[in-house]
Each structure stands twice: as C-alpha cells, then as structure tokens.
Amino acid sequence: MSSQRIVVVGADATGMSAASRAKRRAPEIQVEAYDLGRYVSYGACGIPYAVSGEVGRVEDLVVISPDRFREERGIEVFTRHLVERIVPAEKKILVRDLAAGRVKERAYDKLVFSTGAEPITPKGIDPGLEEVFFIRNLEDAQRLKSFLAERKPGRAVIVGAGYIGLEMAESLAKAGLRVQVTVRGERVLSSAEEEISSALAGELKRQGVELVTGAVPKATERPARGGVRLELMDGRELTADLLLVGAGVRPRSELAEEAGLKLGVKGAVAVDRLQRTSDPDIFSGGDCAEAYHRLLGRNTYVPLALGANRQGRVIGDNLVGGKSEFPGILATTVTKVFDLTAARTGLSLREAREEGLEAVKVVTKAPSRASYYPGSSPITTCLIAEKGTGRPLGAQMVGLDGVAKRIDIWGTALSAGLSLEEIGDLDLAYAPPYSPVWDPVLVTAGVALKKIS
Amino acid sequence: MSSQRIVVVGADATGMSAASRAKRRAPEIQVEAYDLGRYVSYGACGIPYAVSGEVGRVEDLVVISPDRFREERGIEVFTRHLVERIVPAEKKILVRDLAAGRVKERAYDKLVFSTGAEPITPKGIDPGLEEVFFIRNLEDAQRLKSFLAERKPGRAVIVGAGYIGLEMAESLAKAGLRVQVTVRGERVLSSAEEEISSALAGELKRQGVELVTGAVPKATERPARGGVRLELMDGRELTADLLLVGAGVRPRSELAEEAGLKLGVKGAVAVDRLQRTSDPDIFSGGDCAEAYHRLLGRNTYVPLALGANRQGRVIGDNLVGGKSEFPGILATTVTKVFDLTAARTGLSLREAREEGLEAVKVVTKAPSRASYYPGSSPITTCLIAEKGTGRPLGAQMVGLDGVAKRIDIWGTALSAGLSLEEIGDLDLAYAPPYSPVWDPVLVTAGVALKKIS
Numbered sequence: 001m002s003s004q005r006i007v008v009v010g011a012d013a014t015g016m017s018a019a020s021r022a023k024r025r026a027p028e029i030q031v032e033a034y035d036l037g038r039y040v041s042y043g044a045c046g047i048p049y050a051v052s053g054e055v056g057r058v059e060d061l062v063v064i065s066p067d068r069f070r071e072e073r074g075i076e077v078f079t080r081h082l083v084e085r086i087v088p089a090e091k092k093i094l095v096r097d098l099a100a101g102r103v104k105e106r107a108y109d110k111l112v113f114s115t116g117a118e119p120i121t122p123k124g125i126d127p128g129l130e131e132v133f134f135i136r137n138l139e140d141a142q143r144l145k146s147f148l149a150e151r152k153p154g155r156a157v158i159v160g161a162g163y164i165g166l167e168m169a170e171s172l173a174k175a176g177l178r179v180q181v182t183v184r185g186e187r188v189l190s191s192a193e194e195e196i197s198s199a200l201a202g203e204l205k206r207q208g209v210e211l212v213t214g215a216v217p218k219a220t221e222r223p224a225r226g227g228v229r230l231e232l233m234d235g236r237e238l239t240a241d242l243l244l245v246g247a248g249v250r251p252r253s254e255l256a257e258e259a260g261l262k263l264g265v266k267g268a269v270a271v272d273r274l275q276r277t278s279d280p281d282i283f284s285g286g287d288c289a290e291a292y293h294r295l296l297g298r299n300t301y302v303p304l305a306l307g308a309n310r311q312g313r314v315i316g317d318n319l320v321g322g323k324s325e326f327p328g329i330l331a332t333t334v335t336k337v338f339d340l341t342a343a344r345t346g347l348s349l350r351e352a353r354e355e356g357l358e359a360v361k362v363v364t365k366a367p368s369r370a371s372y373y374p375g376s377s378p379i380t381t382c383l384i385a386e387k388g389t390g391r392p393l394g395a396q397m398v399g400l401d402g403v404a405k406r407i408d409i410w411g412t413a414l415s416a417g418l419s420l421e422e423i424g425d426l427d428l429a430y431a432p433p434y435s436p437v438w439d440p441v442l443v444t445a446g447v448a449l450k451k452i453s
Numbered sequence: 454m455s456s457q458r459i460v461v462v463g464a465d466a467t468g469m470s471a472a473s474r475a476k477r478r479a480p481e482i483q484v485e486a487y488d489l490g491r492y493v494s495y496g497a498c499g500i501p502y503a504v505s506g507e508v509g510r511v512e513d514l515v516v517i518s519p520d521r522f523r524e525e526r527g528i529e530v531f532t533r534h535l536v537e538r539i540v541p542a543e544k545k546i547l548v549r550d551l552a553a554g555r556v557k558e559r560a561y562d563k564l565v566f567s568t569g570a571e572p573i574t575p576k577g578i579d580p581g582l583e584e585v586f587f588i589r590n591l592e593d594a595q596r597l598k599s600f601l602a603e604r605k606p607g608r609a610v611i612v613g614a615g616y617i618g619l620e621m622a623e624s625l626a627k628a629g630l631r632v633q634v635t636v637r638g639e640r641v642l643s644s645a646e647e648e649i650s651s652a653l654a655g656e657l658k659r660q661g662v663e664l665v666t667g668a669v670p671k672a673t674e675r676p677a678r679g680g681v682r683l684e685l686m687d688g689r690e691l692t693a694d695l696l697l698v699g700a701g702v703r704p705r706s707e708l709a710e711e712a713g714l715k716l717g718v719k720g721a722v723a724v725d726r727l728q729r730t731s732d733p734d735i736f737s738g739g740d741c742a743e744a745y746h747r748l749l750g751r752n753t754y755v756p757l758a759l760g761a762n763r764q765g766r767v768i769g770d771n772l773v774g775g776k777s778e779f780p781g782i783l784a785t786t787v788t789k790v791f792d793l794t795a796a797r798t799g800l801s802l803r804e805a806r807e808e809g810l811e812a813v814k815v816v817t818k819a820p821s822r823a824s825y826y827p828g829s830s831p832i833t834t835c836l837i838a839e840k841g842t843g844r845p846l847g848a849q850m851v852g853l854d855g856v857a858k859r860i861d862i863w864g865t866a867l868s869a870g871l872s873l874e875e876i877g878d879l880d881l882a883y884a885p886p887y888s889p890v891w892d893p894v895l896v897t898a899g900v901a902l903k904k905i906s
Contacts, residue, residue, distance in 0.1 A: 327878035416869030425780035
C-alpha cells in the first residue's frame with residue numbers, strides 16, 4: 001500500500017491536532033500543512049497578556065515550532081503559504097509560496113480544512129490605517145507591541161466589547177494607555193446576561209476605562225497632527241493614538257465555498273459529528289467550521305479553543321480510519337477583565353427562548369469563601385432553567401474570586417443532565433479559604449428549586 | 454392540637470439547622486436547644502485562621518448568636534447546659550444548668566441528638582496540662598489565643614498531621630512559632646494518597662515546619678523551667694512551650710448509647726437515610742452520627758461540615774412530617790497547608806480495595822493555567838478507578854493553584870456516574886489565567902482511559 005497523503009489547509013489548533021493525532025496513529029502516512037502566517041501552534045488567547053507584558057514575549061505563546069513538528073512528529077509545515085484553490089474533483093490543491101512567489105500543485109488523499117476565523121471589520125473602519133489594529137494572530141500582536149514600544153501611544157479606542165475587546169482593554173490599560181471602549185448598544189459582552197454585563201461595566205469604570213455606548217462607527221481618519229479619529233454615526237468623534245477592533249469574528253470559509261463544500265450556520269463549513277464536510281475526503285473543524293452543541297442537539301457557530309483542539313483529535317482519528325465523534329460543546333467560556341472573572345456555560349436566557357424553551361432566570365449572590373475569611377467576595381450567578389421541569393439550561397457567573405473553575409461544576413452538571421435537586425445535593429469541597437459551607441452552586445440550585453417548582 | 458416540643462441535644466450545625474428548618478416549616482412548634490458550650494452556630498473550620506490572626510477575633514466565627522436564634526427564629530438556645538440523660542421511655546431529658554447548678558427535666562415529642570465529635574487524646578498525653586491544647590470549640594480557640602498573647606510561646610509541638618494538625622501547623626507558624634509536627638508513621642495526612650502526603654510534607658519543610666516521623670507519644674510532663682516535654686516511645690524527647698493535639702476525632706455518642714440508641718460505624722449513632730435513629734422519635738446527624746456514603750452505598754463515619762448542615766435540614770423536614778432523604782456524602786474535602794491546597798473526593802485506593810474493588814491509581818501532573826501565564830504551576834492528580842470497567846471511584850489533587858474548586862468537577866462527575874470517557878469529553882472553561890486548553894481534569898481522564906482500558 002502506497003502511503004496516504006494528508007494535506008492540512010490552515011495550520012491552526014484543529015489542523016495541527018489532527019495532523020499530530022493522525023501521524024501518531026498511522027506513522028506511515030505523509031502529512032503536510034500549509035499556513036499563510038509565520039507561526040503555527042500558538043496560544044492566541046494569550047495575546048492580550050503578551051501585549052500587556054504579563055507574558056514576556058509574543059513568541060512565548062508558540063507551543064510547537066514548525067521545525068519541531070518536522071523533527072519530532074514527522075509533519076511538514078509550510079508557513080507563508082497561501083492555498084489559493086482546492087480542487088476536490090482532482091483531489092489537489094494549488095498553493096502559493098509567498099516567499100518564493102511560486103504556485104505549486106499538491107495532490108491529497110484526505111484534506112483537513114482548518115483556516116480558522118477572521119476578525120470582522122465593522123463598516124466605517126478602514127483596516128488599512130497604520131493606527132488600526134486587529135487581534136488575529138501573532139503577527140498582529142507583534143505589530144501592536146512594536147507600535148506601543150516605538151510610538152508610545154497614550155490613548156486607545158477599542159471598537160467592540162466582546163471577549164477580545166474587554167481583554168484588550170485590560171491589556172492596553174496595563175500597558176499604560178488611557179482606554180475608551182465603544183459598544184453599539186448599551187452593554188458590554190452583550191451575549192451575556194445583563195447582570196454579568198453590568199458587573200463588567202462597573203469594573204471597567206473602576207479601572208478608569210471609559211465605556212462609550214450607542215457608538216456606531218461612521219468613518220476613521222488620520223488627523224494631521226497624528227493618531228486616529230473615529231467618527232460615530234451620531235456625530236460624536238473619538239480621537240486616540242491607536243484604534244483596536246474587537247468586533248467579533250467570522251469563519252474563514254471562502255475557499256471551502258469555492259471548492260463546493262456546503263456551508264452551514266453563519267457561513268461556517270458544515271460538518272457532521274465525525275467532522276466530515278459535504279466532501280467525503282475533506283474534514284473540517286475549529287473556528288472556520290460549525291460546532292455541535294450538546295444542549296441544542298445541533299450545530300452552531302461558537303469558535304472556542306478547546307472545541308477546536310478536540311475537533312482536531314477527532315479528525316486525526318477519522319483520517320486514518322477511525323470513527324470518533326465530536327462530543328459537542330456547551331459554549332463554556334471564561335474571561336478575566338481586570339480583577340473580575342466572568343464565565344458561562346450552556347444557554348443564555350435569550351438563546352433558550354429562541355429555542356422555543358420556556359426558560360426563566362434566577363439570580364443569586366453568594367460569597368466565594370467563608371464570609372469571615374479574607375478575600376471572600378460575592379459571586380453573582382445567573383441560572384437559566386426550564387420552567388415546569390426545572391431542567392437547568394445554562395449558568396453564568398461573575399465575581400472577583402472563585403468563578404473560573406466553579407463554572408465547570410455547572411458545565412459538568414449540564415453535561416451529565418443533573419436536575420436542580422441533584423445539583424443542590426452535590427458534596428462540594430468546603431474549607432474557609434475556598435468556599436462557604438454552602439457553595440454558591442448549592443445556594444443557586446436551592447433558590448432556583450424553590451422559585452421554579 | 455397542642456404544639457409539639459422539639460428538644461435539640463447539642464447545638465451544633467446539625468442541631469441548629471434542624472431547629473431552624475423545622476421552625477420555619479411549622480412555626481407553631483416549640484424548639485429548645487441545649488449545649489454545653491458558650492457558643493453555638495460558629496464556623497469551627499475557621500479556628501486556625503482566628504488563631505493565626507488572619508481572621509480578626511475568635512468571636513467573628515460566630516454566625517448566629519443565641520439571642521438572634523431566639524429573636525429572629527423563635528428558637529430557645531440554652532448554652533452552658535449539660536444534658537445528663539435522655540429517657541426515651543418517658544420522652545424526657547435531664548439537663549443541668551451549669552451556671553445555676555440546677556438539674557431540670559424537659560419533656561420532648563421529638564428529639565435531635567447532635568452532640569458532635571470530640572478530639573481523641575492519644576495515650577501518653579495528659580490533657581489536663583495547661584500547655585496542652587485541643588481544637589474542639591471556640592473556647593479552646595480563645596484559650597489558645599490568650600496563651601499566645603500572654604505567654605508568647607516560641608515553640609509548638611503538634612501531635613498528629615490530619616487536617617487539624619496541618620492547618621494548625623500553618624496557623625501557629627504564622628503566629629510566629631517554630632513548629633514541629635509529629636506523626637506515628639511516615640506520612641502526613643495518611644488517609645490521602647502518598648503523592649498528596651509527600652507534596653504536603655515538602656511544603657511543611659519549605660515553610661520551616663519540622664516533621665517528626667515514627668513518633669508515638671509515651672508521656673507528657675512539665676519541666677521545671679517551664680513549657681512541656683513530650684517523651685516518645687523510642688526515647689526521643691521534644692520540648693516546646695505548647696503542645697497541640699490533632700489526633701483525629703470520635704463521635705460523642707455516650708449519652709445516646711446510655712439512652713439505648715443503636716450505635717454504628719466507629720461508635721457513631723446509627724441512622725437511616727431519613728436521619729432517624731433506632732428510636733422513632735429521635736433523629737441524629739452531624740459529627741456524632743454515621744453518614745451515608747454515595748459511592749459505598751452504606752453508612753460510614755466521615756465528620757464534615759457540609760454533610761452535617763445538610764443532615765440538619767433533612768432532620769428539620771422530617772421533624773415536622775416530611776420525608777426528606779440525606780443524599781449522602783462523597784467525603785469531599787479540601788485543605789490549605791501554607792501555599793498548597795490538597796483536596797479529595799470519593800474513595801482512596803486503599804478504601805476502594807477494602808471494598809473489594811479491583812482499583813488502580815493513575816497519577817498525572819498538569820499545569821493549572823496556560824503554561825506561559827504567570828502563576829501557572831503543576832497540579833498533581835491521583836485518580837482512582839475500577840480496573841476493567843474504568844469507572845472512576847475517587848480523585849485527589851494537590852497544588853499551589855486552582856485545586857479547590859477543580860476537585861468539585863470530579864465530585865460532580867462521580868455523583869453523576871460519568872464514565873472516564875464522558876469526563877474526558879467535558880466542555881470545561883478555558884482562558885490562559887485559569888486553565889490550559891486541556892484542563893488537568895481532561896488530561897487525567899485521557900491518561901486514565903489509555904492506562905485502564
């Protein structure tokens with residue numbers, strides 16, 4: 001049997017996990033990965049901390065270098081390579097070596113499409129301005145860090161207050177900048193429950209970050225005396241030395257579409273639980289693809305790192321004859337915004353109602369530690385549950401202390417299908433430095449049980 | 454219907470929770486609680502932090518005063534009252550008012566026996582010496598704190614390295630004492646897996662606490678020049694200014710036994726899942742009683758605060774006609790020993806094997822946060838699972854960071870009966886400040902799956 005060739009288009013976490021897993025399972029296969037960027041296999045979620053200086057160098061975020069992929073795992077990684085076309089009918093790709101300028105053809109037996117996501121550029125913002133930044137990859141982080149070092153900007157405007165916008169607000173504030181964050185509506189992290197948004201807005205204010213609400217960009221320009229000016233639809237103008245865009249991402253799926261692959265939710269590549277696309281020889285996963293949601297029981301688009309890595313492993317298995325299934329996501333996230341931590345798992349109230357579920361929200365406030373122990377502070381929990389049955393559907397938490405891994409108690413309970421009563425009966429760890437006797441999770445389950453049933 | 458009278462013997466967390474719940478459910482009932490001590494309803498687990506000074510005053514550990522129980526909850530609490538006899542045949546108790554010296558009789562319709570536990574005094578130690586301390590209640594804490602303030606002791610010997618011994622080692626070291634901890638065998642926290650014990654022993658050493666192994670007490674005495682001397686069976690002698698005993702506890706069940714109640718595991722009061730004793734009108738729970746263990750499917754003796762509080766609520770329901778069942782414990786615990794946190798849930802390897810299960814242990818080491826993020830440090834996990842089936846039976850963790858609530862992911866998974874595969878598939882929260890992409894829980898489940906199946 002001649003050795004099978006696997007081509008990875010886009011060397012993101014999914015692609016490189018797939019490559020590594022497949023090669024480990026079947027060392028005789030040939031695997032080559034192509035990526036437009038200079039870096040592969042890095043912790044993109046660490047960029048805010050590399051920019052702020054909490055993590056020493058941007059390059060410290062790299063987990064495995066292309067050389068190590070080659071030497072230790074037998075995987076050929078080609079950076080600065082742009083895949084221009086995938087031709088499924090001929091099972092080949094056309095790829096341009098950006099350094100050499102040459103285009104070559106490569107045949108594949110199986111292909112992994114893992115091109116990730118790209119930041120959305122809101123209307124009215126000129127992405128080509130030198131003072132406009134996106135947080136897409138390590139090159140972006142390096143460019144921003146150089147800009148900070150060389151230009152010593154004093155003021156930043158951040159467009160958008162999702163995870164990236166909020167984390168970069170902290171990052172730039174820690175780097176010494178005065179920061180304004182703009183949102184189109186009234187709330188930061190508008191996908192979260194209001195109680196979470198308002199806690200985060202309070203924290204921004206406390207930390208000296210100005211929130212500009214109702215801000216719809218109209219135009220960006222470079223004033224004569226330098227910097228960047230953001231004009232808003234309502235006539236307001238914000239000026240700063242740099243403008244950072246954190247307005248969400250969209251799947252980078254154009255190439256897949258051109259190749260005739262079916263797209264799904266929000267234009268992401270459609271996949272089944274085995275991460276197969278509509279072409280039997282092409283797999284996809286990560287931020288360019290749909291992800292199966294456990295509670296919804298169908299695909300959705302929530303690009304997150306753990307899911308992307310896990311999908312890569314599933315693809316790796318299935319590339320070499322396995323039948324692994326992606327278990328699905330709960331859309332569990334956690335983010336640090338200055339001293340606050342906000343986390344969620346499962347559905348929000350709006351999402352639950354959009355599913356046609358009769359859902360209610362129960363809000364509790366309970367201390368993170370024994371009330372007499374130093375550092376104890378309230379955790380606000382929003383629990384979303386189905387009326388009548390009381391089935392928990394989602395949980396969100398915000399607080400100064402003890403939020404990050406507590407959300408995982410809810411996530412585990414949701415995955416296991418525990419009832420509120422069973423959650424209220426959990427034997428959770430207690431010691432004064434870590435929890436009150438009745439952990440906030442137990443308190444919330446108890447309050448919800450009473451209110452819902 | 455004349456109002457029912459409920460008598461609570463021992464105003465611990467179980468007794469006062471039962472009283473509060475019953476009175477709330479049926480406000481017409483009369484509830485009176487008797488306790489030997491001066492304080493009721495306090496966070497005994499906070500004593501080490503009150504002694505060290507991290508919590509301001511010992512009295513800050515009191516949650517609800519007797520006056521507030523009377524005024525806000527309509528419950529009469531009699532402190533400094535010694536119940537001398539329970540006479541089930543006549544449904545009455547004999548109780549001595551220690552202040553007044555009088556004995557009175559009180560009739561009851563239902564009785565709650567909640568006398569808690571008492572520290573074990575190892576052979577060879579004279580509990581009457583002024584320099585010998587136990588950590589039983591707030592009075593003990595006050596006596597110790599006064600002793601520290603007035604005598605300014607420089608050296609302490611702690612006998613025993615269970616939770617209390619270890620927490621008090623930190624507490625006394627923080628109060629400025631040089632501390633020696635003695636253990637009979639070789640290990641601290643000998644109920645834990647070896648990997649946990651050795652990490653804790655390392656931390657004691659790092660913090661300047663001396664561990665004295667193979668130390669079996671023979672005698673205590675007061676040398677002429679003051680202080681206390683502990684003579685060991687092998688001839689070694691330890692001298693200090695105070696000696697603290699943390700050698701475990703036993704149920705305070707003598708009075709129950711005298712009243713003819715059936716005792717069970719380790720001499721604890723035998724109870725069913727409704728917390729009923731062998732007498733239909735007497736309930737029991739908390740540290741004087743057995744506790745139902747979820748995984749073992751039978752009663753055991755593991756005195757812990759959450760279970761005690763929960764049993765109190767169950768009793769409260771059932772006192773007034775309810776049929777609440779205690780859901781059981783997993784023996785989940787967490788303890789802080791200087792900078793380390795050690796936690797466990799479910800069975801240890803020894804416990805599993807004693808149950809006749811063919812159990813194995815899998816040990817992993819995984820970072821608490823993204824490896825590049827400041828504060829990331831390894832968490833050691835010992836997972837106990839059943840050979841063949843791979844069913845997880847227990848987990849223990851130790852580390853500097855992120856241990857306390859992570860153990861609850863395992864506890865929730867154990868309660869829900871999740872398989873290792875399902876645990877490995879959990880969608881846990883990831884952000885660099887809180888977790889690597891693959892949380893230590895996921896890493897452990899993955900490693901265990903490979904090793905066991």
